[in-house]
Amino acid sequence: MTGTRWLDEHEQRTWRAYLAMNARLNARLHRQLQADSGLSLADFDVLVQLTDRPDGRARISELAGAMQWEKSRLSHHLGRMLRRGLIAREECPEDARGAFAVVTEQGRDAIEQAAPRHVETVRELLFDQLDTDQVDALGTIADAVLDRLDDPRA
Amino acid sequence: MTGTRWLDEHEQRTWRAYLAMNARLNARLHRQLQADSGLSLADFDVLVQLTDRPDGRARISELAGAMQWEKSRLSHHLGRMLRRGLIAREECPEDARGAFAVVTEQGRDAIEQAAPRHVETVRELLFDQLDTDQVDALGTIADAVLDRLDDPRA
């Protein structure tokens, strides 16, 4: 058995910078969205998914799969969004266990009002700081890491 | 007033890949660390900070500053770590408002036991997937974004 392959100083710095970027970028975007529209990033993602579909509705399991969320997480979150009137639940005729989540008018209004400023913030904080090569590199890096994360081994 | 500068398709893909990478890499690392040592990533970060200091102790505000955590967050978190015996609190003689957080022996043991596998996982999931240029690029990107996040304007 070999020793741990520790990170060298350069890797260490890169790792810490990456962690800091994530934490802060996320916090900034969350705060901006919340302050500006009352939506959380999670709300936003759910609404994007639902409004992307022709009739603004999706089976809950299917939605969880598409978003890579645990069903429990989605269930809790839909409950909170329901209370705020952003979505509604509907029963499924073909499968009595199933249910649909549906965007309400209020949900549509909320995301349409929130999207422009949110996108603008993403652009300002991320894309405006990078040149074309860096954007490409970021995409390539993310794809490579995602491939590994999807890999069933380990 | 100009219209929103939306993301083009390539930026869109890059942004989604970045979000997915973050979410999943973080989830994976968290699960691994938790399952392996009972520590959360947040616990780990606090312990890293404390064990990095000569006497394993830090003023709470100073710690919050170093970690870029809100004081309230740190206070809650230290309370939980205290209950589990990972740290202790000490009063500050020079400033009666102040307090120190101190790593306990148990806290030291916990992080020393946890670190090797955690680092190994970071390496497997991230650094092993990237070549030297990509690691450099990631560092450069993170630094650029952090510069903007630190910028007082906006």
Add this chain to the structure above:
DNA sequence: TCCAAGTAGTTGACGTGTCACCAACAAAGG
């Protein structure tokens, strides 16, 4: 037909993060 196994979705407990607010104290000027 009937049951074992699987699936859809929910729930409760608990750890975590944020916000708003507060008590205790420090520091500086009158």
Add this chain to the structure above:
DNA sequence: CCTTTGTTGGTGACACGTCAACTACTTGGA
């Protein structure tokens, strides 16, 4: 000395995420 202002750290309420357990339903055989 005393008041004003800022700082230190904590608290309660609430949103969020995970895990384990559960209900209700479906499905694929024996």
